[in-house]
Amino acid sequence: MKKDIIINSTANEHRIAILEDGKLAELFVETPGKARNVGDIYFGKVAKVMPGIRAAFIDIGHQQDAFLHFSDIGESQEEYNALFEDDDDEEEAAAPPTVDVAIPANGGNGSGAADAQGLAVTAQAPSRPKPHQRRRPEISLQKGQDILVQITKEPVGKKGVRVRSDVSLPGRFLVLLPFDGKVGVSRKLANFKEKRRLRKLVRSFLPSGFGAIIRTVADGKSEELIKQDLEEQLKIWRTIEKSVKAEKAPALVYKDMNTTSSVIRDLFQESVEHVVVDDKKLYKEIRSYVQWMSPDMVDRIEYYNEREPIFDKYEIEKDIQSLFSKKIWMKSGGYIYIEKTEAMTVIDVNSGRYAAKREQEQNSLRTDLEAAREVCRQLRLRDIGGLVVVDFIDLEEEKNKKKIFDEVKKELRRDRAKVTVLPLTEFSIMQLTRQRIRQSVQLSFSENCPTCGGTGLVQSKTTTINQIERWIKRFKSESREFRLELQVNPTIAEYLAHGTISRLTKIQFKFFVKIRLVAEPALQLNEFKFISVRQKKDITEQFKS
Numbered sequence: 001m002k003k004d005i006i007i008n009s010t011a012n013e014h015r016i017a018i019l020e021d022g023k024l025a026e027l028f029v030e031t032p033g034k035a036r037n038v039g040d041i042y043f044g045k046v047a048k049v050m051p052g053i054r055a056a057f058i059d060i061g062h063q064q065d066a067f068l069h070f071s072d073i074g075e076s077q078e079e080y081n082a083l084f085e086d087d088d089d090e091e092e093a094a095a096p097p098t099v100d101v102a103i104p105a106n107g108g109n110g111s112g113a114a115d116a117q118g119l120a121v122t123a124q125a126p127s128r129p130k131p132h133q134r135r136r137p138e139i140s141l142q143k144g145q146d147i148l149v150q151i152t153k154e155p156v157g158k159k160g161v162r163v164r165s166d167v168s169l170p171g172r173f174l175v176l177l178p179f180d181g182k183v184g185v186s187r188k189l190a191n192f193k194e195k196r197r198l199r200k201l202v203r204s205f206l207p208s209g210f211g212a213i214i215r216t217v218a219d220g221k222s223e224e225l226i227k228q229d230l231e232e233q234l235k236i237w238r239t240i241e242k243s244v245k246a247e248k249a250p251a252l253v254y255k256d257m258n259t260t261s262s263v264i265r266d267l268f269q270e271s272v273e274h275v276v277v278d279d280k281k282l283y284k285e286i287r288s289y290v291q292w293m294s295p296d297m298v299d300r301i302e303y304y305n306e307r308e309p310i311f312d313k314y315e316i317e318k319d320i321q322s323l324f325s326k327k328i329w330m331k332s333g334g335y336i337y338i339e340k341t342e343a344m345t346v347i348d349v350n351s352g353r354y355a356a357k358r359e360q361e362q363n364s365l366r367t368d369l370e371a372a373r374e375v376c377r378q379l380r381l382r383d384i385g386g387l388v389v390v391d392f393i394d395l396e397e398e399k400n401k402k403k404i405f406d407e408v409k410k411e412l413r414r415d416r417a418k419v420t421v422l423p424l425t426e427f428s429i430m431q432l433t434r435q436r437i438r439q440s441v442q443l444s445f446s447e448n449c450p451t452c453g454g455t456g457l458v459q460s461k462t463t464t465i466n467q468i469e470r471w472i473k474r475f476k477s478e479s480r481e482f483r484l485e486l487q488v489n490p491t492i493a494e495y496l497a498h499g500t501i502s503r504l505t506k507i508q509f510k511f512f513v514k515i516r517l518v519a520e521p522a523l524q525l526n527e528f529k530f531i532s533v534r535q536k537k538d539i540t541e542q543f544k545s
Contacts, residue, residue, distance in 0.1 A: 003272045007260060007286075008310050009279035016263050017316045020414070024319040026380050030259040037151050039256030041167055041240060042066075045249040046145040056141050057160075058149055061250035064160030068149060072164035073141070146249050153436060156385075169233045170256075172265055172293045173218035173226050174202060176233035180211035188216045198226070205230050217269050217294070225293065264289065268297070276302045278310040323382060330374055334367040338378065344387035347375055351393060364393040365400045368428075372404050376411035385417070385436025392428040401428065408432075451524055459526035461495045464488075465503060468528055472511045474543045475530070485516045485531035492528070493519035 004019040018026040030036060042060040049056045057065035141147075149163035169176040183202050185195045198214045205227055206212060218226060236254065243253040257265060264286055268275060277283040283303045291298045304310045311317045322328060329335045334352040338345065349371040351363065375390055395401050401424040408430065412419050421432040452458050468486070475484075488496070496504040496517060508515055516533075523529070532539045 001271070004314075005263065005268065005272055005275045006310060006314050006316060007275070007277045007279070007282065009260075009277070009282050014258075014260050014282075015311070016260055017311070017314070018263075018267065019314065019316075022314075023377075024316050024381060025377065025414070026383075027320065027323075028259050028263060036154075036256070036259045036262070037161065038154055039151065039170070039262075040252060041148065041150045041254035042163070043244050043247050043249045043251045043253050044147050044149050044163075046141050046143055046147060049141050049143060058147060058163060059250050060149065060161075060163070061252070062155075062160060064155065064158075066149060066151070066161045066163040067159070068147075068163050068165065072152075072162075072166070148244060148253075156436065168213075169236055169254075170265070171229040171233045173215055173221055173229045174233075175213040175215065176230065176237060177211035177213065178237055179209065181209060182211040183214070184212070185214045186216045189214070189219055191219070194219055201226060202230070207234070210234075229293070260286075261289070268294075270297075272300065274300055274302055276304050276310065276314075278304040280305075319381075328374060328378065330367075330370050332367060332370050334371065336371050336374055336378070338382075338384075340384075344389055345384050347378075347388065347390045349375075349390065349392045361396055361400065364395055365403065368392045368395065368400075368404050369407055372407040373411055376408060376415065379419075379434055380415055380417075385434050388432050388434060390430040390432070392424065392430060394428045395424070404428075405430070458524075461492060461525070464492055464526055464528065465496070467526075469507060469510075470545070471528075471530065471540075471543055472507065472513060474545070475539075476511050476513065478543065481532060481534055482512065483514045483516075483533040485518060485533060487518045487520040487523060487529040487531065489523045489525050489527065490519040490521055491525060493517055 002019075002021050004022075006017040006019060008015045008017075012031060014028075014030045016028040017024055042058075044058040044060040044066065047057045047059040047065045054070040056068045056070075058068050060066050147165060148167060149165055150167040151161045152164050153162035155161050166180070167178060169178075183199050183206070185199055189195055189198075198218055201223055202212050202214060212230070240253050243251070247253060256262065260282065264275070268290070275286065277286060280303065283301065287298060287301045290301055304313075306313065309317070311320070326339060327335050327337050329352070335350055337348040337350065339348075340346075349368060351367050371390075371392065378384070379388065392404060395404070405421070405423045408421055412421065415434075418435040419432055422430065424430050449456075468488075472484075475481075496502060496507075504515060504517055507513075520529070528540070529538055530540045530543075531537065
């Protein structure tokens with residue numbers, strides 16, 4: 001598969017597109033107001049401990065406290081506590097234990113979603129240890145306790161960031177794991193001899209008490225390059241140690257790379273043929289970094305200076321526009337419809353215009369197979385996380401349902417996020433969960449509509465007129481005034497005044513009241529104001545139910 005990375009940079013926005021065989025597969029967007037914070041390390045303070053939900057809330061200086069689940073707190077705490085000790089050993093600050101790091105299925109090599117952010121190298125400690133593992137100690141967090149945490153998930157909706165206490169520092173070839181003596185190697189690195197060479201090499205460099213995960217891109221790299229990468233991460237860790245001793249919680253002690261740099265660090269591998277950048281300064285920065293870390297790949301960095309916008313040249317802009325559409329058409333004439341709810345994302349598959357002259361089962365199978373591929377692409381492109389339910393077109397035969405399941409599993413192998421998928425049910429419904437690291441890409445380009453509040457629906461004009469009539473009825477039952485000024489949205493004003501005998505005229509005759517109509521653009525469709533002509537003041541609230 002041909003892969004390319006296309007980067008469009010402006011003063012206010014960086015957009016990074018990952019193309020697979022010329023088609024947009026992933027999109028990263030970074031703006032000043034929505035900077036990436038996954039991977040940042042904070043010296044925080046325990047704000048609240050909630051044993052009932054096995055979690056704590058950590059004050060890291062954000063508007064909302066960070067969420068720390070007990071499963072993200074681990075076992076060995078001696079070295080961890082040493083971070084908080086003063087040089088003269090007069091004081092000790094209580095600190096939580098850290099998690100023994102387990103190597104995930106993707107090996108922390110850039111193939112997991114968190115690894116794209118530099119974080120897939122650690123896995124959550126299980127709430128119930130396996131028999132061969134040590135028994136977990138009691139969690140003893142206390143309010144006001146200082147703690148070092150790293151962000152693993154960006155805020156979503158009203159939820160704050162999620163953090164863990166076992167920190168990791170990603171580099172180009174390996175990820176440094178303080179407080180853990182294990183050395184793991186990516187499972188995608190198949191050569192046994194190379195694995196053994198890299199593990200032996202890294203162990204010879206690592207200081208006592210440190211661990212590391214060796215990434216796939218380290219395959220075949222020289223001792224000098226790997227040592228350089230490790231020394232850079234160790235230097236960063238020493239700086240963090242000094243900051244922890246000098247700073248007062250809450251404080252940011254380490255800021256991870258921005259989105260553009262992290263994408264180059266984590267995703268620029270042998271499978272990528274070109275990295276094309278349209279900003280001269282950024283091009284030089286990326287080229288300099290690659291020249292240092294992977295000099296054999298520096299020729300793949302290209303500077304784009306043509307007049308046509310770079311995203312238009314590679315036909316990316318039209319795919320970005322489709323992100324705002326709930327309906328996505330497929331080549332066969334069928335389409336999928338994506339609806340986001342508070343609890344889950346629901347995707348409906350429809351045959352649309354497709355009606356080949358075949359039996360219904362084969363028609364449905366062909367549409368469902370195409371939809372399976374498009375659904376997996378949209379999950380990655382929109383970065384949809386959490387629970388996802390896909391309603392495929394009904395299939396009768398079990399072998400056809402299995403074909404859909406197998407097709408989805410095959411397509412999901414490209415996804416760097418951790419995805420769990422279940423077979424189709426009796427009603428041809430598929431359930432899956434996808435790891436959520438950051439907000440959906442759509443939120444980078446949009447915000448809730450001030451009129452509908454994000455629902456996509458607004459109150460009907462008839463309902464607003466009925467509310468106005470009910471207000472006048474209450475007003476007439478309690479007041480002897482008969483002259484009013486009514487302020488409404490221009491759309492409602494036009495609706496009231498339309499016709500030979502307008503709706504407003506009918507209301508005036510019905511309630512024996514004289515109303516002067518004023519169109520006020522600042523008002524929403526469901527809002528209105530009544531002004532007393534005699535009192536010269538707003539009396540709307542006075543007669544509301």
